[in-house]
Amino acid sequence: MTDLRPRRLRTTPAMRRLVAQTHINPANLVLPIFVQEGIDAPVDLSSLPGVQRQSLDSAARLAAQAAQAGLGGVMLFGVPREDKKDPWGTQAVAEDGILNKALESVRAEVGNAIVIMADTCLDEFTDHGHCGVLGAGGVVDNDATIEIYANQAVAQARAGAHIVSPSGMMDNQVAAIRCGLDAHGFADVGILAYAAKYASAFYGPFREAVACTLEGDRRTYQLDPANAREGRLEAEIDIAQGADMVMVKPAGYYLDVIADVAAISPVPVAAYQVSGEYAMIKAAGERGWIDADAALRESVVSILRAGADIVLTYGAMELVGER
Ligand code: PBG
Secondary structure, eight states: OOOOOGGGSSHHHHHHHHHHHOOOGGEEEEEEEEETTSSSSSSOOOTTTTTTEHHHHHHHHHHHHHHHTTTTTTEEEEOOOOOBBBTTTTTGGGHHHHHHHHHHHHHHHHSSSSSSEEEEOOOTTBBSSSOOOGEEEEEEEEHHHHHHHHHHHHHHHHHHSSSEOSSOOTTTTTHHHHHHHHHHHHHOOOEEEEEEEBBGGGGEEEEEEHTTOOSSSSSSSBBBBTTTTHHHHHHHHHTTTTOOOOOSSSSSHHHHHHHHHHHSSSOEEEEEHHHHHHHHHHHHTTTTSSSSHHHHHHOOOOOOTOOOOOOOOOTTTTTTTOO
């Protein structure tokens, strides 16, 4: 038997670089951006170190920096004024709703230099904080909600989104949105479906970021963390309904789901390193318990290694050496 010595390929940095299977490519990273109504300078988020809520102007500047840095995309979220929230999330569809205005502002600034994505969901806009409208007994009404998503997607396309991203986990949301976009002349606007989105405790800091008012939970629409098979089923359904890309979310604790979906998906697979995943790395780094830069890099490499083609992360700019 030959003396097998795999360590030969680890001897020098150049050797390790030569044989590295996974690389972080800026073009495959997407930066989430929160845009808040009624502010004129960025506001820090205490639970997401280094991340801020942007004004309409600063969001456009940040998107331009992201494009300059070679990132693949930006994902926009809206934070409306508290008194503009209502049970139906009207501001999600309104032309002058904060997210639609932000899309317009970003598109005017960057054009087609970077892919502009929009979160297509009602939770930022409803006063009860759920991702859809409520029916009898306070349960989210699936079919009434997807009609609104279709209108929201059309408004976002009109405002300049290249990609709309339904994140509410309603059944048939992709079909409804595709139908709405096509009927309004937006056949070229794509859909990134949050296909396997789990009811996760790791969304905590995001809820602060968008000032979400939810009481209760989303367990009747988001997936149970115990279930892998269901994640794959949801991806299959979204692909069948015309999703141009599918997403797994969160990312780092769901690498098996990413691998499963990547194995069957004929379309690109995205993964969202969510607020809690990012905040934990930052918090431990601030205490000097881990090297946050190295941990961020390792976590994103792991998500790519599992099979993701695209990664959404709050660390996108730092990963490409900006900030
Ligand atoms: C829902 C939405 C959520 C996130 C993105 N889109 C929150 C939720 O489902 O409660 C979470 C993102 C993150 O935690 O970074 N529109």
